Amino acid sequence: MELRQLEHFVAVAEEQHFTRAAERLAVSQSGLSASVRALEQELRAPLFSRTTRSVRLTEAGQALLVEAERTLAGARAARDAVDAVRGLLRGTLTLGVEQCVAGVSPARLLGAFRREHPHMEIRLRQEGTSSLLEGVAGGRLDLAFAATVSPPEWRGDLVPLAREPMVVLCAPGHPLAATGTRPVAWSALDGESFIDFHPDWGPRRAADEAFAAAGVRRTVALEVSDVHSLLELVHQGLGIAVVPHHFSRKPEARGLVTVEVDGAEPAVYRSVVVLPPAGTMSPGARALMALVREAPVR
Structure with a gap:
């Protein structure tokens, strides 16, 4: 063989x-x-x-x-x-990225990496959290930028990148927009029509966990796979979205209303770098992590 x-x-x-x-x-x-x-x-x-x-x-x-x-x-x-x-530093750096990761700009990091290591081939895969964890565990990915809510048992390292609250985004004409700056309870969202990502995406997992912890059932009527589509559907008044706070700062979110959610346990979205077990990290992954530690948090 x-x-x-x-x-x-x-x-x-x-x-x-x-x-x-x-x-x-x-x-x-x-x-x-x-x-x-x-x-x-x-x-x-x-x-x-x-x-x-x-x-x-x-x-x-x-x-x-x-x-x-x-x-x-x-x-x-x-x-x-x-x-x-x-x-x-030659060879291939294969990394995975979840599109909603916060705390770092993968594009800028890879640009800096290419300038420092021009002979390295870069391969990028955009997947959901579960697939990224499996990819690093199986050696298909050198490392990954992912979102995680409650990290599963993991033989490697999960390096924190960012931690932020989950908020509600709605169109200006939605009844929730009239709450002003006052936070709403999770129970106030009962019966709403929701727009969200596929179940494997980090923001969806964070929202699902928050609703489960609050004992509130919800129905995701519109399921998408990219941020632009989600925000456009909210603009059209087709539903509301529970998302990481940094979504509200995106240009596509201009004109939407951000509503905080009040609960006994705050809903938190976490971004991490998923690394393989100690001693198995490739030279390319180590070089990229050096840039991650130098990069300012965005």
Whole structure:
């Protein structure tokens, strides 16, 4: 079993398509197919269920994918460590970002990183909190900027970035807008129509936890996957949104009314850097974390 074969296998598993995987790896499709077949023959098990329209992992393929990602991550870390000793920072930095992260600007950080380490390849994945945690744990990501409410048991580090309250955003004509600067109780939101993100996004998890703690049930009528859409729907009076306070400072939120929520336990949104277990952080991740610690909080 060769690293090249594992790279081919992981690419097909991620793309779920041999042609796209071959294009991504810049190899011929016939060569890629032959590499995967040779791997299946060596393991004596089919790794993919193939049809004319789709490619799916078999049970054996799912088991191999976890170990293949770890093996490839270890190989990359080994190469990066040798380059670091030689005074070079090469290789690939793969990081994940949740779009609603607060306390740091990933774009500005990566710009500074590229200027300091021009020979490093940067790969960015935007995903939800659960996927980011799984990605770092499995070695698919070197580190991640994520949102977390109650951090799960984690073998690595969760480095705090920001902590802020959750607030309500509503259109000027909504009854809640008449409360002025007075906070409202969670119970006052009962029966409202809510606009929110998909369940895996950090702000949604924070809001869900806050409503559960207050004993208030709610229905998310409109579910989106980006901040712009959420704020536009609130502008149109289609519902209200419970979001981290920094959303109210976005240009797209201009004209919306911000209402604080009063409760026995304040609803808090936290942003963190998700790091792998001690001793396994790549040189690229260490270099990026050095910039994170130098960056001013935004």
